[in-house]
Amino acid sequence: MKRNVLIIGAGGVAQVVAHKCAQNNDVLGDIHIASRTLSKCESILETVHAKRAMKQEGVLAAHQVDAMDSAAVAALIRETGAQIVINVGSAFVNMTVMDACIETGAAYIDTAIHEDPAKICEIPPWYGNYEWKKRDLCTEKGVTAILGAGFDPGVVNAFARFAADQMDEVKSIDIVDINAGSHGKYFATNFDPEINFREFTGTVYYWEDQQWKETSMFASGREWDLPVVGTQKAYQSGHDEVHSLAANYPKADVRFWMGFGDHYINVFTVLKNLGLLSEKPVMTAEGQEVVPLKVVKAVLPDPSSLAPDYTGKTCIGDLVKGVKDGKDIEMFVYNVADHKEAFDEVGSQGISYTAGVPPVAAAMLVASGEWDAKTMKNVEEMDPKPFFTLLDKMGLPTRVQIGGLGGEDKAWDA
Incomplete structure (x- = not known):
């Protein structure tokens, strides 16, 4: 069993992730959210409390972190005791956040492919340019990394x-x-x-x-x-x-x-x-x-x-x-x-909702062990049936x- 989640990012998708994690904190444990702008994280937590989304009493905390600083992310993972990191920050931070997870042993989940700010549309396959290069290291360290676990991809x-x-x-x-x-x-x-x-x-x-x-x-x-x-x-x-x-x-x-x-x-x-x-x-x-x-x-x-x-x-x-x-x-x-x-439930529009619910379902499957692969996987490499079962219950x-x-x-x- 893995418990305690750190959410990276504070945009519309992160708001959905925070609400859904709160709704399932009996499974996921402590919920933390972090971005460069602390006030954005705090605003999201206010919406969680306003909607009374917490399934049971527990930790719901906001933090400031520069996700481009892998050492800082690793330090926050250790500070919070997070065993699962849901990265819904900019696609530019994927690799630094993943590196922090590999260093600390936390499971890594994202919703989109990594991008280099200085490059547009690199040669295919895109995953081969960045993420897949870390696959062997994830296997060696026994670290679970679920790539592209939003809606599309996911x-x-x-x-x-x-x-x-x-x-x-x-x-x-x-x-x-x-x-x-x-x-x-x-x-x-x-x-x-x-x-x-x-x-x-x-x-x-x-x-x-x-x-x-x-x-x-x-x-x-x-x-x-x-x-x-x-x-x-x-x-x-x-x-x-x-x-x-x-x-x-x-x-x-x-x-x-x-x-x-x-x-x-x-x-x-x-x-x-x-x-x-x-x-x-x-x-x-x-x-x-x-x-x-x-x-x-x-x-x-x-x-x-x-x-x-x-x-x-x-x-x-x-x-x-x-x-x-x-x-x-x-x-x-x-x-x-x-x-x-979607807005009535979590205060977000449908695009954010479809992108934000699935990584929480993936986190719950990692927490239960069903998707705790201890290596790097794209979503189609995992059994879809328990994923669908959770998504059915969670609104998709x-x-x-x-x-x-x-x-x-x-x-x-x-």
């Missing part, structure tokens, strides 16, 4: 594994992410604008015919007729989970599709063409050096501020095609989440359409 990896386990051969995995909600702002991103834009300005890599192929953002789009949210246009995008699923299912085509409206595409295109999405510093006429992408981030709404007025639903799932007993088979494994319901139920989209719809364990 739950969608488990969806793929669940479908693949029911097939003799997997031919293709298409991950579809649709946010059919509305935040009422002229323009905003649903998570960190800097990470959001970096994700969409680089090459779109996908796995097809057992090799990496390339396209550009918004060059490849199609309509998807999905449960609840209906027909939606989605575009092929580069995304974390493609890079691990391609390694674990090398004979299958693996693609990621994300929904975008015309307004988002228009604004994005203007910003990009003006050079405002560049991560390279420029000099103003007044002699001040600025990074255009960081300026854009500074003037856009904070994603956590979108929650009160967000309405509508999300639908995220995997269309998996393969062969069973010599016959073609299709399954669409998915979840539908509601923005207002898994559904399956047998026969592909529009097929017989049922609960995953029906």
Whole structure:
């Protein structure tokens, strides 16, 4: 059994993680949250108390730490007695936080791939550039590291594994992410604008015919007729989970599709063409050096501020095609989440909710020993069934359409 959790980060996803950890502190023990800005951590804890989220009396504490300082993170892990670290900070801090976990023996869980601030869209497979280089060390030290345990990546990896386990051969995995909600702002991103834009300005890599192929953002789009949210246009995008699923299912085509409206595409295109999405510093006429992408981030709404007025639903799932007993088979494994319901429960919008609930479920499985792998794993390398069981109870139920989209719809364990 592992107990006591340290949450790294204080954004919208961290708020969901804090609430869900509090709701399950009988399993997880003491709950600590840390970021560079102590006041942000304290504000999140205020929302936890306001919602009376603590399942039982226990420690709920805020701390200040620079997550880029691995020694400081290690010291905080020791100070708090945390045996599980949930990293929902910037993607730039993954490796320093992971190093602190390896040093202290704490289990490590994150929700997105590591990024170097000076580089955009490195060569695939992305995990091979950073995280996987620490796999042997995790094995040597007996340290559990669960990579990409948000929704996408994360739950969608488990969806793929669940479908693949029911097939003799997997031919293709298409991950579809649709946010059919509305935040009422002229323009905003649903998570960190800097990470959001970096994700969409680089090459779109996908796995097809057992090799990496390339396209550009918004060059490849199609309509998807999905449960609840209906027909939606989605575009092929580069995304974390493609890079691990391609390694674990090398004979299958693996693609990621994300929904975008015309307004988002228009604004994005203007910003990009003006050079405002560049991560390279420029000099103003007044002699001040600025990074255009960081300026854009500074003037856009904070994603956590979108929650009160967000309405509508999300639908995220995997269309998996393969062969069973010599016959073609299709399954669409998915979840539908509601923005207002998320806000009512934890004070966050649905995108943060879908990203924040799964790492807490993963932490609970590590705590119980079911996912305490004592090495590094991507989510599809773990048994998805106990994961789904917890997610069902925690607000993200898994559904399956047998026969592909529009097929017989049922609960995953029906």
